[in-house]
Amino acid sequence: MLELKNISFGADSDGKKVEIVRDISLTVPDNKFVVITGPNGGGKSTLAKIIAGIERNTAGSIIFNGEDITEKSITERARLGIGFAFQQPVRFKGLTVLDLLRIAAGRPIKMDAACEYLSEVGLCAKDYINREVNASLSGGELKRIEIATVLARDVKLALFDEPEAGIDLWSFNNLIRIFEKLRESDKERTIVVISHQERILNIADEIIVLADGRVEKQGSKDEILPEIIGTKYAAGECYKLTEGVKGNA
Amino acid sequence: MDAVQLQLMREVADLHDVPEGAYNFRANGESVGRNSTANIDITSKTEGSGIDIRIKPGTKNESVHIPVVLSESGLKETVYNDFYIGEDCDVLIVAGCGIDNCGKQDSEHDGIHRFYVGKNSRVRYVEKHYGSGNGDGKRILNPVTEVYMEEGSSMEMEMVQIKGVDSTERATIAELKKDAKLVVRERLMTHGSQNAVSTYKVSLNEDGSSADVVSRSVARDSSYQKFDACIIGNAACSGHTECDSIIMDKGRILALPALEANNVDAALVHEAAIGKIAGEQLIKLMTLGLTEAEAEEQIINGFLK
Numbered sequence: 001m002l003e004l005k006n007i008s009f010g011a012d013s014d015g016k017k018v019e020i021v022r023d024i025s026l027t028v029p030d031n032k033f034v035v036i037t038g039p040n041g042g043g044k045s046t047l048a049k050i051i052a053g054i055e056r057n058t059a060g061s062i063i064f065n066g067e068d069i070t071e072k073s074i075t076e077r078a079r080l081g082i083g084f085a086f087q088q089p090v091r092f093k094g095l096t097v098l099d100l101l102r103i104a105a106g107r108p109i110k111m112d113a114a115c116e117y118l119s120e121v122g123l124c125a126k127d128y129i130n131r132e133v134n135a136s137l138s139g140g141e142l143k144r145i146e147i148a149t150v151l152a153r154d155v156k157l158a159l160f161d162e163p164e165a166g167i168d169l170w171s172f173n174n175l176i177r178i179f180e181k182l183r184e185s186d187k188e189r190t191i192v193v194i195s196h197q198e199r200i201l202n203i204a205d206e207i208i209v210l211a212d213g214r215v216e217k218q219g220s221k222d223e224i225l226p227e228i229i230g231t232k233y234a235a236g237e238c239y240k241l242t243e244g245v246k247g248n249a
Numbered sequence: 250m251d252a253v254q255l256q257l258m259r260e261v262a263d264l265h266d267v268p269e270g271a272y273n274f275r276a277n278g279e280s281v282g283r284n285s286t287a288n289i290d291i292t293s294k295t296e297g298s299g300i301d302i303r304i305k306p307g308t309k310n311e312s313v314h315i316p317v318v319l320s321e322s323g324l325k326e327t328v329y330n331d332f333y334i335g336e337d338c339d340v341l342i343v344a345g346c347g348i349d350n351c352g353k354q355d356s357e358h359d360g361i362h363r364f365y366v367g368k369n370s371r372v373r374y375v376e377k378h379y380g381s382g383n384g385d386g387k388r389i390l391n392p393v394t395e396v397y398m399e400e401g402s403s404m405e406m407e408m409v410q411i412k413g414v415d416s417t418e419r420a421t422i423a424e425l426k427k428d429a430k431l432v433v434r435e436r437l438m439t440h441g442s443q444n445a446v447s448t449y450k451v452s453l454n455e456d457g458s459s460a461d462v463v464s465r466s467v468a469r470d471s472s473y474q475k476f477d478a479c480i481i482g483n484a485a486c487s488g489h490t491e492c493d494s495i496i497m498d499k500g501r502i503l504a505l506p507a508l509e510a511n512n513v514d515a516a517l518v519h520e521a522a523i524g525k526i527a528g529e530q531l532i533k534l535m536t537l538g539l540t541e542a543e544a545e546e547q548i549i550n551g552f553l554k
Contacts, residue, residue, distance in 0.1 A: 052536055054532055054536070073535075074532060074535040074536055075535045075538060075539065075540050075541070078535065078536050078537060078538040079538050082536075083536065084536045086529075086533065089533075090527070090529045090530050090532075090533040092530060092548065092551060093493070093551070093552055094465075094548075094550075094551035094552040094553070094554050095547070095548070095551035096551075099547070099551060100537075103534060103537050103538075103539060103547060104537045104538075106537075106538050149537060153537060153538070
């Protein structure tokens with residue numbers, strides 16, 4: 001179980017202190033699929049990074065499976081079973097997909113095990129396993145490899161920061177399928193996804209709405225989704241386009 | 250050979266045993282083993298130090314190993330090795346030098362390699378440099394490589410220096426005739442207060458010739474590197490040079506990729522990039538459970554692979 005207690009995070013912007021996360025307290029129960037949504041700039045990504053240790057909260061504490069991890073490093077949190085998939089996956093000159101999966105698994109996994117993780121994210125393993133994780137891969141391919149690295153770690157808590165960002169519609173449909181599969185998997189794993197996408201919200205057990213650095217709503221999908229559907233918190237794929245059309249009308 | 254020399258052999262030539270094919274082993278200034286084959290003849294130079302390697306026309310899928318090791322402190326040598334590769338050959342040449350210096354005096358090996366690559370021949374050349382030993386004496390390697398390529402020939406050169414060499418000044422020149430193709434892959438890591446200079450001058454003299462010279466390097470601690478590669482296009486040719494470097498600690502790198510076009514149909518490109526390891530790369534690997542130091546090693550190993 002993950003508990004956030006009175007988490008705040010401030011940053012300096014043009015000499016002014018800006019509060020991005022304001023006194024957030026919430027609990028993410030085990031083995032649930034939780035989606036955090038809310039308007040841009042509401043503090044979602046920052047909160048996910050605080051959980052992974054990439055950003056340090058300026059106040060409050062984080063309890064993971066009964067242990068206070070507030071002062072623990074990124075590495076220590078990773079070793080306790082927290083995984084993080086970046087919104088913009090990082091490229092590496094020279095490191096191959098297999099290298100990354102082996103690092104992720106933390107042991108010298110065999111080729112076929114590595115291939116299995118790639119199949120799970122819908123990539124044909126033999127085409128990718130020896131490719132470098134460099135600029136030759138498309139945004140959608142990188143995103144799926146990023147997700148595969150989190151799967152390879154066998155984590156207890158997997159955080160996905162806007163997995164839909166920066167990919168085309170075709171890749172998006174595949175991505176939804178990956179999350180649906182993750183959702184159905186019987187692995188004991190809590191999944192937290194930062195997303196605006198209705199189709200991802202639709203497979204959530206729980207939805208948390210963050211706005212202006214605060215929790216605006218939290219509850220089951222059945223409770224929350226009807227309230228936010230059609231708003232900017234839960235967009236269909238063409239939300240921006242339809243908004244544009246409305247704006248022009 | 251003693252244990253230190255055998256270890257050096259393993260590092261520079263991946264040799265665990267006597268190789269198949271032609272070879273010449275040089276240890277502390279003397280030839281300690283040699284084998285010529287029906288197609289590859291190795292002879293000592295009559296004047297000066299070094300060997301001539303003559304490869305008969307049409308020799309295919311054969312190899313020559315000519316590693317050099319120095320384990321005596323204070324030894325300085327200049328060796329001339331000339332390779333005469335006949336027409337229509339396809340051969341692998343493995344060179345390399347390992348120096349173990351536990352003493353106070355500098356040890357230095359300057360290998361001057363000249364390749365005359367015959368028409369339509371293919372050569373793969375691998376050269377590794379390695380230094381070990383904890384003496385105050387420096388480990389110095391100043392290789393000179395000259396490549397003269399006939400029509401339709403190709404040469405792929407892999408030059409690696411990852412550890413332990415205190416000072417290197419490498420000079421490579423190449424002259425290419427019609428449709429000849431040269432590919433160079435250099436990998437270099439310097440640490441401590443090491444100094445490494447690598448200079449290339451590749452002349453594409455006839456139509457259809459091409460060169461691709463790529464260096465990847467890492468400069469750590471307070472080491473210094475200079476990469477100076479010039480491709481000269483004198484005909485309808487294509488040339489590319491690239492220097493990609495990671496800089497760490499107080500390392501310094503000077504990259505000077507240069508092009509000279511003397512013909513309107515010469516297509517030449519150069520690229521150079523120097524930068525530290527991106528913070529986000531470290532963070533990504535740390536979220537996979539590595540410490541910062543482990544993440545750094547993985548990134549460097551991948552980069553220099």
